[in-house]
Amino acid sequence: MSRLRQFLFKLQPFFRRRKIEADLSEEMRAHLEMQTEANLAAGMPPEEARYAARREFGGIDQVKESYRDERGVRWLEDAARDVCFGARMLRKNPGFTAVAALTLALGIGANTAIFSVFYGVLLQPLPYPEQERLIFIHDWSKETTFDPVSYLNFVVWREQQQSFTAIGVARPWQFSYVGPNETERLNGAVASYDLFAAIGMAPIRGRLFTAEDDKPGAERTVVIRTSLWKRLFGGRDSVIGEKVKLSGEFYTIIGILPNNFRIPLEGAELWTPISHSLSGEELQYGYRPNALYAYARLKPGISLESAAANMRVLAAGLDKEHPSGGLIPTLLPLATAGAGEVRPILYVLLGAAGFVLLIACSNVANLQLARAHARAREFAVRAALGSGRMRIARQLLVESLILGLLGCGAGAFLGSWALGGLTAMLPAGASRMDEVSLNLWVLGFAVVASLLTSVLFGLVPAFHAARQNVREALAQEGRLAGSTRGNRWRAGLIIGECALTCALLVGAGLMLRTLGNLYRSEPGFSTEHLLTFNWVVRGGRYEDPAVRYWLIHRALERLAAVPGVAHVGIVDPLPFEGRDNRTVYLIKGGTIPGERGPWPSANWGIVGGDCLGALGVKLMAGRAFDARDDWRSTRVVIVDTQFVEKEFRGRNPIGQLIWTGGEPPKRETDWMEIIGVVGHINTLGPGQPSLPQIYWFTQQTIPQSMGFAVRAEGEPTAVVSSLRAALREVADDLSMASVRTMDQLFASNIANQRLVVKLLGAFAALALLLAGVGLYGVVSYSVSQRTREIGIRVALGATSRSVVRMTMQQGATLASAGLVIGLAAALALTRLLQSLLFETSPHDPLVYGVVAVGLLGVAALACWLPARRAAKVNPLEALRAE
Amino acid sequence: MTNEKSELLQGTLDMLILKALQLKPMHGFGLSIRLRQMSRELFQVEMGSLYPALCRLEARGWVKAEWGVSDHNRKARYYVLTPAGRKQLQAETTQWELLSSTINAMLKAT
Structure with missing residues (x-):
C-alpha cells in the first residue's frame, strides 16, 4: 500500500510539474529570506546578510536538482523527455519520417497479412478437445503418395489397432433435399459411427451414431449441424426423431452437432452412417473410394511415431492377406494435415x-x-x-x-x-x-x-x-x-x-x-470449348439399374441434339476435377503380383456417350464402347497408352483379360476384356503425377453419379441453359451441378x-x-x-x-x-x-x-x-x- | 561529503527530522536551525540533504507539507508530523537505542 502511495506521489511531477516547481522556488526563496532576516537581526549589514544567507544555503540549483531527483521517477522522466524530443525531431523532418515510416509500413503490412493466414491455417488450435492427440490418416504407396483409405482395410484397422481410443472414417457426400420452394443440395458427409468419438465431439441435442446405426440394413439416421437445424427447422427441439427425405430416402434426425464441427470439410452440415452409401465395388480390400480418410484419437501417452509404427505392422500383415498395392497408412497431426498443399x-x-x-x-x-x-x-x-x-x-x-x-x-x-x-x-x-x-x-x-x-x-x-x-x-x-x-x-x-x-x-x-x-503442359485432351457438369442419379426409382440405363441413354441422346453442341460424353471423374479413383488390378496369365512385391495400381474411370469426341482423345487401337456392350454382355474395358506401356510392352493388349480388385475373380466369367486403347490424359491436373487409366462403360457399370463433358461449337457457356432444359425433359427431379468450363477447372488447378x-x-x-x-x-x-x-x-x-x-x-x-x-x-x-x-x-x-x-x-x-x-x-x- | 557516507547518514537524518517535528510543525529554515540547536551547534545539515529528505518523508506519508504563515507574517511551507510519522519515529527511536546500546557495550568490552 505504502509502496503504491509512494509511487503515485512520485508520479505527480508528470501532471503538476509547474505547480511543484513553483512551490519549490517559493520555498527556497522563503528560506533565503528568513535566513537573511536572521542575519540582519544578528547585526549584519544588509548586503552581507544576503551574501551570508546564500553562502550558507549553497547552490540553489543543485539543491533543487537533488530535490527533483528525490521527487520524481528518474528513468521515467528521462524516457518521457526522450519521447518528446524524438517526436519533435521526427516532426521537424517530415520527409524523412514519412519515407521511413512508409518503408516500414510496407514491410510490416506484408508480414501481418501473410502471418494472419499462417496463423489461421497452421497455428490456430482446432476447436476439438485435446486436439494435439488428433490424427489424420491417409494411405501411401510407391506409385501414389496421397491416397484415400480403403474401407475394408479400415475395418481391419479398427479391430486390430492398439494406439487409438477411437478411429473413424468420413468422406464428403452431397445430398439433395426437396424444400418447400426448390430442391437444395446439401453438403455433408458419410461417416463411420466412431468418427465423432475419435474427434471427441458431443451433440448439443439428441445423440450420435452407435455401431447399430452403421450396419447395412439399419434404419437410416442423420446427424445435422446447428446451422442446418436453424436454417431448415427453425431450431425446433422437436426435430429430434423427425424424418427427413434426403436424396430420395427417409432419414431419422437423431442429433445436432455444434457449428464448429468441420470434419471432413468446412461446409459439411449433415452426416449419415457410411454403410448405407457403400456399393459393391467399394467393399473390396485395396479399393480406395474417392476422398475417404481416417481420423483417430491417440491413447494418452502414445506418440505419433509409435502409433505409425503400429499401423505399419498392421497394414503389412493385412497386405499379405488381402493384397492392396502395398498401401502404407500415413499418420499426420490433424491440426496441420488439412493445410496440405x-x-x-x-x-x-x-x-x-x-x-x-x-x-x-x-x-x-x-x-x-x-x-x-x-x-x-x-x-x-x-x-x-x-x-x-x-x-x-x-x-x-x-x-x-x-x-x-x-x-x-x-x-x-x-x-x-x-x-x-x-x-x-x-x-x-x-x-x-x-x-x-x-x-x-x-x-x-x-x-x-x-x-x-x-x-x-x-x-x-x-x-x-x-x-x-x-x-x-x-x-x-x-x-x-x-x-x-x-x-x-x-x-x-x-x-x-x-x-x-x-x-x-x-x-x-x-x-x-x-x-x-x-x-504449356500437354494434358492429353483439348480444353477449348469444353463445358463440364455433374449429374447425380440417386434415390427412389433411380436405385434400379435398369431405370438408370435408359435414363443415361436418353440424356446422352437429348443433349447431343441441343443446337450448338458438337459432342457429348460422360467421363467420371472429370479431368482436372481434382478427384481420382484408384484400384489394384490383375492381368490374366501375368505373374501373381502378391508373390513379387506389391500389386500394381491404376486409376479407373467410367465413360460413356461420345467421350472421345468430347475430349478430343484419339483411339489408338481396337474399338470404342458401343451398343454391343450392355449389362448382359461380357464386361469390357478400355485402357490408355500409359497402361499399355506399363503392362504390355510390344504385345497386343486387345483381347487380354484383366481384373480390378485385390483378390482374383471368383468366377472365370468375371474377367474383363480389353477392347481398345486410347491416348493418356492427365486427370488430376497440370503438373500432377498421373497413373495408368482403366475405363469402364456407363452402360455396363451404370453409375449413380457422373460427370458430363460437352464440346460446344462456340462459347461453351452459351449452351448451358438449353442443356439444363434438355436434361429437365429427361428427368425433372434431377438437376445439373458444378457447371464449369474446362478453362475454369484448369485455372482452379493452377x-x-x-x-x-x-x-x-x-x-x-x-x-x-x-x-x-x-x-x-x-x-x-x-x-x-x-x-x-x-x-x-x-x-x-x-x-x-x-x-x-x-x-x-x-x-x-x-x-x-x-x-x-x-x-x-x-x-x-x-x-x-x-x-x-x-x-x-x-x-x-x-x-x-x-x-x-x-x-x-x-x-x-x-x-x-x-x-x-x-x-x-x-x-x-x-x-x-x- | 562522499556518496556512501551520505547514504549511511540518510536514515539517521530522516529520524532526526521526525524528532525535530515532534513538538510542533516547522518550515525548512526553522528545521535547519532546530537541528543545529539539537546537536549543540555541532551538526550542520546541508540544504541539498534537508530538502530531498523532506520530500522522501512526504512521499512515505510520515510528514505532510502545507503552506502557512510564519511568526514574521511570511508565507512559508510547514511540515507537520502525521500519525504514521509519529509511529515511525517511535519505532526508529527504539531500534536506534537498542543498536547504540549494543554497539556501546561492544566498544566498552575488553
Whole structure:
C-alpha cells in the first residue's frame, strides 16, 4: 500500500510539474529570506546578510536538482523527455519520417497479412478437445503418395489397432433435399459411427451414431449441424426423431452437432452412417473410394511415431492377406494435415515477407545512419555538455521506436487491407480458410515485429553515434566527418539488401517459369470449348439399374441434339476435377503380383456417350464402347497408352483379360476384356503425377453419379441453359451441378502456383524498389560527402566521364557483392521451393542469368542518377564552399 | 561529503527530522536551525540533504507539507508530523537505542 502511495506521489511531477516547481522556488526563496532576516537581526549589514544567507544555503540549483531527483521517477522522466524530443525531431523532418515510416509500413503490412493466414491455417488450435492427440490418416504407396483409405482395410484397422481410443472414417457426400420452394443440395458427409468419438465431439441435442446405426440394413439416421437445424427447422427441439427425405430416402434426425464441427470439410452440415452409401465395388480390400480418410484419437501417452509404427505392422500383415498395392497408412497431426498443399506456400511466402521486412529495415537504418551523420554536431555538442554516450544512443533508439510504432500502425492497416485480397486469392478448398482474420495474435505479431525492427534498424546508428569522438566531430564542424566506419556500415547494409532482393527475384523467376510450363503442359485432351457438369442419379426409382440405363441413354441422346453442341460424353471423374479413383488390378496369365512385391495400381474411370469426341482423345487401337456392350454382355474395358506401356510392352493388349480388385475373380466369367486403347490424359491436373487409366462403360457399370463433358461449337457457356432444359425433359427431379468450363477447372488447378507467382512477384518487386532506393541513397550521399574531392579532381583535369565512372564503380561494387552472395543464397534456398516447381530446376540458369542482369541494371540506374550529379560538380563552387 | 557516507547518514537524518517535528510543525529554515540547536551547534545539515529528505518523508506519508504563515507574517511551507510519522519515529527511536546500546557495550568490552 505504502509502496503504491509512494509511487503515485512520485508520479505527480508528470501532471503538476509547474505547480511543484513553483512551490519549490517559493520555498527556497522563503528560506533565503528568513535566513537573511536572521542575519540582519544578528547585526549584519544588509548586503552581507544576503551574501551570508546564500553562502550558507549553497547552490540553489543543485539543491533543487537533488530535490527533483528525490521527487520524481528518474528513468521515467528521462524516457518521457526522450519521447518528446524524438517526436519533435521526427516532426521537424517530415520527409524523412514519412519515407521511413512508409518503408516500414510496407514491410510490416506484408508480414501481418501473410502471418494472419499462417496463423489461421497452421497455428490456430482446432476447436476439438485435446486436439494435439488428433490424427489424420491417409494411405501411401510407391506409385501414389496421397491416397484415400480403403474401407475394408479400415475395418481391419479398427479391430486390430492398439494406439487409438477411437478411429473413424468420413468422406464428403452431397445430398439433395426437396424444400418447400426448390430442391437444395446439401453438403455433408458419410461417416463411420466412431468418427465423432475419435474427434471427441458431443451433440448439443439428441445423440450420435452407435455401431447399430452403421450396419447395412439399419434404419437410416442423420446427424445435422446447428446451422442446418436453424436454417431448415427453425431450431425446433422437436426435430429430434423427425424424418427427413434426403436424396430420395427417409432419414431419422437423431442429433445436432455444434457449428464448429468441420470434419471432413468446412461446409459439411449433415452426416449419415457410411454403410448405407457403400456399393459393391467399394467393399473390396485395396479399393480406395474417392476422398475417404481416417481420423483417430491417440491413447494418452502414445506418440505419433509409435502409433505409425503400429499401423505399419498392421497394414503389412493385412497386405499379405488381402493384397492392396502395398498401401502404407500415413499418420499426420490433424491440426496441420488439412493445410496440405498450402503449407509449403505459406512457409515460402512468410519467408519472402520476412526478407522484405529485413530490406525495409536496412533501408531505414541507412537513412538513420545518414541522418545521424548530419546530426553529428548536435550529438557532439550534447556530449560536450555532459550527456552520456548511453544517453545519446538511447535517444536515437527512442526515435527508432517511435518510427517503428508509426510503421506498425500504418502496417497493420495496410496488412488488414491486403488480407482481404489475399484470402480471396488463396485456394478456396484450403482448410480453415474461413478462420483467418486479423486477431490479437496477429496484431501482437505486428507489434513485436515492429519493435524488433526498430531495435534492429535503430541499434546500428545508435551504436555508431555513441562511439563518436567529440573533439573530432566538433573540430570538423560536421562537414567532412565521413568516418569510414559509418560508410562501412552503410555498404554492408546495401550488400545485404541486394543479396536478399536477388534471392527473392530468383524465387519469383522460378515460379514464373513453372507457371509458364504449366500453361504449356500437354494434358492429353483439348480444353477449348469444353463445358463440364455433374449429374447425380440417386434415390427412389433411380436405385434400379435398369431405370438408370435408359435414363443415361436418353440424356446422352437429348443433349447431343441441343443446337450448338458438337459432342457429348460422360467421363467420371472429370479431368482436372481434382478427384481420382484408384484400384489394384490383375492381368490374366501375368505373374501373381502378391508373390513379387506389391500389386500394381491404376486409376479407373467410367465413360460413356461420345467421350472421345468430347475430349478430343484419339483411339489408338481396337474399338470404342458401343451398343454391343450392355449389362448382359461380357464386361469390357478400355485402357490408355500409359497402361499399355506399363503392362504390355510390344504385345497386343486387345483381347487380354484383366481384373480390378485385390483378390482374383471368383468366377472365370468375371474377367474383363480389353477392347481398345486410347491416348493418356492427365486427370488430376497440370503438373500432377498421373497413373495408368482403366475405363469402364456407363452402360455396363451404370453409375449413380457422373460427370458430363460437352464440346460446344462456340462459347461453351452459351449452351448451358438449353442443356439444363434438355436434361429437365429427361428427368425433372434431377438437376445439373458444378457447371464449369474446362478453362475454369484448369485455372482452379493452377491457382496455387498463380498465387505464389503473384505474391512472390510483388514481394520481389517491392524488394527491388527498396534496394534500388537504398543504393541510390547511399551513392548520392557519398557524392554529397565527396563534393570537394570531386571538385579538386575536376580542377586537376578529370573528365566528367571519369567522374561518372568513379561514382558508378562504387555502387557497382556493392551491387555485385550483393549479387554474388544473393545468387549463392538462392542456390541453397530455392530447394525449399522444389515442391512448388513444375518441370523447372531450382538451379535454372536462365532465371539466374536474367536476375543477375536485371539486378545490375536497376543498380546501374540507381547509381547513374547521383553519378550524373557528380559529373556536374563545378570545381569553383565546390572549392569555394569550403 | 562522499556518496556512501551520505547514504549511511540518510536514515539517521530522516529520524532526526521526525524528532525535530515532534513538538510542533516547522518550515525548512526553522528545521535547519532546530537541528543545529539539537546537536549543540555541532551538526550542520546541508540544504541539498534537508530538502530531498523532506520530500522522501512526504512521499512515505510520515510528514505532510502545507503552506502557512510564519511568526514574521511570511508565507512559508510547514511540515507537520502525521500519525504514521509519529509511529515511525517511535519505532526508529527504539531500534536506534537498542543498536547504540549494543554497539556501546561492544566498544566498552575488553
